[in-house]
Amino acid sequence: MPIPVNHTKPVRTTAKLHAFNQLQQWIIDGTLQPDEKLNDIELAQALGVSRTPIRESLQLLESQGFVTMQPGRATQVTTVEKEDINNLLPPLSVLQALAAELASPNMNEEILSLLEEKNREFAEALQEKQFTTALRVDEEFHQLIVDTANNPYIHSMVEMLQAHVRRLFYYEKIILREYSVEQHGNLIRAFRENNTKELAEVMRANWIYTIEEF
Amino acid sequence: MPIPVNHTKPVRTTAKLHAFNQLQQWIIDGTLQPDEKLNDIELAQALGVSRTPIRESLQLLESQGFVTMQPGRATQVTTVEKEDINNLLPPLSVLQALAAELASPNMNEEILSLLEEKNREFAEALQEKQFTTALRVDEEFHQLIVDTANNPYIHSMVEMLQAHVRRLFYYEKIILREYSVEQHGNLIRAFRENNTKELAEVMRANWIYTIEEF
DNA sequence: AAACATTTGTCCGTATGTATA
DNA sequence: ATATACATACGGACAAATGTT
Numbered sequence: 001m002p003i004p005v006n007h008t009k010p011v012r013t014t015a016k017l018h019a020f021n022q023l024q025q026w027i028i029d030g031t032l033q034p035d036e037k038l039n040d041i042e043l044a045q046a047l048g049v050s051r052t053p054i055r056e057s058l059q060l061l062e063s064q065g066f067v068t069m070q071p072g073r074a075t076q077v078t079t080v081e082k083e084d085i086n087n088l089l090p091p092l093s094v095l096q097a098l099a100a101e102l103a104s105p106n107m108n109e110e111i112l113s114l115l116e117e118k119n120r121e122f123a124e125a126l127q128e129k130q131f132t133t134a135l136r137v138d139e140e141f142h143q144l145i146v147d148t149a150n151n152p153y154i155h156s157m158v159e160m161l162q163a164h165v166r167r168l169f170y171y172e173k174i175i176l177r178e179y180s181v182e183q184h185g186n187l188i189r190a191f192r193e194n195n196t197k198e199l200a201e202v203m204r205a206n207w208i209y210t211i212e213e214f
Numbered sequence: 215m216p217i218p219v220n221h222t223k224p225v226r227t228t229a230k231l232h233a234f235n236q237l238q239q240w241i242i243d244g245t246l247q248p249d250e251k252l253n254d255i256e257l258a259q260a261l262g263v264s265r266t267p268i269r270e271s272l273q274l275l276e277s278q279g280f281v282t283m284q285p286g287r288a289t290q291v292t293t294v295e296k297e298d299i300n301n302l303l304p305p306l307s308v309l310q311a312l313a314a315e316l317a318s319p320n321m322n323e324e325i326l327s328l329l330e331e332k333n334r335e336f337a338e339a340l341q342e343k344q345f346t347t348a349l350r351v352d353e354e355f356h357q358l359i360v361d362t363a364n365n366p367y368i369h370s371m372v373e374m375l376q377a378h379v380r381r382l383f384y385y386e387k388i389i390l391r392e393y394s395v396e397q398h399g400n401l402i403r404a405f406r407e408n409n410t411k412e413l414a415e416v417m418r419a420n421w422i423y424t425i426e427e428f
Numbered sequence: 429a430a431a432c433a434t435t436t437g438t439c440c441g442t443a444t445g446t447a448t449a
Numbered sequence: 450a451t452a453t454a455c456a457t458a459c460g461g462a463c464a465a466a467t468g469t470t
Contacts (some may be wrong), residue, residue, distance in 0.1 A: 014438095016438090034414065052439065054244055055270075055457090057216050059270055063274055069458075072446055072456075073445090073457080081439075090365070091312060091368050094309065098304055098308045154304075156279070157305065228458070230459090254435085267463085268458065269436090285436075286436055286465080288435080288436085293435095357451095
């Protein structure tokens with residue numbers, strides 16, 4: 001039996017990466033509260049590693065805006081303000097709109113059918129009020145488009161912004177709306193028609209209006 | 215005599231920050247060549263610090279796309295491909311365009327006159343073929359607008375992308391063009407007229423066309 | 429194939445700087 | 450103002466992983 005070859009590099013699972021993922025998750029889901037003071041010794045014990053990978057993870061989290069470090073003083077989780085939505089969504093929407101434009105020439109039937117499937121999953125999750133699932137699938141939908149745009153800068157920036165979106169979602173600062181499904185459909189149609197202008201407009205509207213404040 | 219109060223926090227000048235700035239500069243100006251293998255022990259000795267701040271700096275540089283780290287194997291400077299321009303400028307231009315839109319309601323005469331002064335400096339530097347100065351002033355011009363937009367996400371993303379622009383400039387992959395001066399003037403006028411649409415269009419055009427490939 | 433050399437990842441102790449009494 | 454307690458920044462040694470002979 002042919003063993004499926006894993007084409008993703010065998011990236012060594014490092015203590016730092018593990019710590020980073022766990023800490024980011026804890027900040028996103030509120031296990032680590034806004035403004036909470038982070039003691040690297042405690043965190044190291046909690047994760048069963050030394051302080052070094054913790055420190056390194058915290059520094060990366062700082063560069064992404066999840067913690068602030070005041071050298072020699074303290075390391076804290078950043079706050080989640082309501083107005084963060086207004087800071088976050090505009091750049092995310094213009095980057096997603098650009099990603100759609102850049103993805104357009106690389107788009108093909110295979111990816112389009114994947115998008116359609118994701119959108120069906122998304123609709124289903126919304127229907128069943130599985131909002132966490134819906135958010136994940138929505139993210140995968142957009143990630144597909146970003147991947148197709150094939151631009152490493154956009155990729156990493158969107159990844160970072162999406163993590164903040166997840167955090168706002170967990171803090172119930174944003175909700176998903178039904179007609180995202182329709183707009184996803186419009187996006188797919190615009191891809192099929194090579195309608196670049198429509199792509200950018202729909203994408204921008206999708207992010208501005210379909211995720212909205214309570 | 216009244217000593218001017220420095221309102222920026224007295225952020226302690228840390229070894230890591232010093233190392234980061236130096237390493238980034240070396241990568242941007244080509245002292246550290248593309249694909250060059252980075253040995254943290256060597257770098258530590260060169261900068262007179264231990265491996266720790268070097269490693270931490272390298273990790274931040276990795277998150278910004280200046281180096282790649284293959285765990286357990288090697289740390290290398292990323293390459294500077296000609297096509298990087300095409301990856302870099304589109305997201306930078308849409309973010310700058312968005313920044314202009316968001317800055318518009320916060321714009322005032324004081325900032326506008328600063329912009330005009332920067333543009334004069336920029337024109338002068340170009341005239342005298344002081345391209346390095348021109349690039350720095352151009353960056354300051356746009357930074358003013360980004361600061362006025364007052365969006366931390368845009369700020370940090372643009373900062374990162376601008377560093378890559380500087381690198382491309384040092385590698386002579388991009389040049390500055392005379393009519394940037396005119397377009398800067400158009401931007402200032404559009405701010406005065408509160409013409410949001412024009413702002414975004416001029417800004418986008420400025421980045422797409424005024425910095426171009428050889 | 430196995431042992432070596434090299435480089436990186438991790439650990440933990442110490443010094444330095446910050447806040448508090 | 451000085452001293453004390455504390456958290457962080459840094460250093461240096463060890464361990465693990467890689468690729469090389």
